[in-house]
Structure formats: structure tokens, C-alpha cells
């Protein structure tokens with residue numbers, strides 16, 4: 001499995017292109033559909049699925065045209081439908097934890113609300129795509145519509161239980177970095193450390 005990071009748009013968004021042989025998945029395709037389509041063609045990849053970590057505009061912007069063009073339905077947690085600009089006819093809406101098989105990809109979708117009510121983290125093998133829930137050294141904002149700080153702490157505690165060598169791929173490359181590991185964040189990320197402590201003290 002190969003993971004390419006496409007940094008697109010004016011807000012340091014990270015779109016992830018995951019491939020296995022000639023099969024590909026996109027996570028949070030946004031901003032520049034012609035670049036994304038060109039990259040798929042250049043790498044001779046067939047797009048099998050599109051998933052969104054949440055519904056904020058900077059993670060879905062212009063993605064509807066890609067969905068229209070490919071006939072694929074983008075996976076979005078139902079709780080984020082009110083935030084998304086994509087017409088629901090182009091979405092596969094779901095609730096709760098999901099295991100999804102798309103081509104050769106066996107995905108585990110973990111609800112991680114807090115940044116938004118419908119934020120999810122997408123686990124694929126040794127990787128987890130955390131959207132705006134978990135960043136290297138930080139977490140997403142919790143002062144936005146449908147944000148919830150307590151849910152965020154519970155979600156960070158949940159992610160902290162993933163295997164330590166799990167590679168994190170975040171929704172933005174703030175500070176030039178979008179990747180880390182769960183083991184490193186368990187020790188170094190103050191938000192995750194607080195969440196682990198709160199869970200231990202049964203405050204969540």
C-alpha cells in the first residue's frame with residue numbers, strides 16, 4: 001500500500017491518495033480536482049472510493065464535481081451532512097463505526113466526534129487518517145458549530161488505544177508536518193496526554 005500526500009488549497013489541507021496496485025482511494029479530496037484527476041491518470045490508477053473525515057468546506061470543496069464525474073459516492077458520517085456543501089445524492093451517508101471493503105482496501109471507520117459531530121478517523125492497515133481530530137502535537141478546534149470539547153477528549157483517548165506504531169495522517173500540514181505515530185503522540189501531544197489522564201480518572 002502506498003500513501004501519497006497532496007497538499008492543496010490555501011489552508012494547508014492534506015488530501016491522501018492511497019493506492020494498491022492500480023486501485024486507489026482518496027481521502028478528503030478538495031480544492032484542485034484537475035490536479036487530483038491528473039495525478040490519478042499520471043499514476044495509471046483507477047479510483048475505487050472517496051471518503052471524507054468530516055464535512056468542513058476545506059475538506060470537501062469542489063469534490064462534488066469529482067463524484068459526479070466518477071459516479072462514486074463519497075462516504076460521509078451523517079452527522080456532518082448539515083456542514084457539507086455536497087448534494088446528498090453524491091454521498092454515502094452512514095452512522096457509527098463501520099467496516100468497509102472497497103476494492104482491495106479494508107477500512108475501519110472510527111467515529112471521533114469533537115471537532116465536528118460527524119468527524120471520523122479512518123484506519124487502514126497500519127495507518128489512520130485523523131482529519132481535524134488529531135494533528136502532530138495538537139488537536140482540532142472545538143469552538144465551531146457542532147464542536148464538543150468533551151467529545152474531543154474521549155475521541156483522543158480512543159485514538160490513543162490504537163497500536164503505538166500506527167502512522168497518523170492528519171487533515172492539515174500545520175507547521176509543515178501532517179504525519180506522526182500514535183506512540184509519539186501518546187507521549188508528546190499535551191491534548192492526547194490530558195485525554196489519557198481523564199480516561200484513567202474516569203472523567204470522560
Ligand SMILES: [Zn+2]
Nearest residue numbers: 054056115132
Ligand atoms: Zn475541520
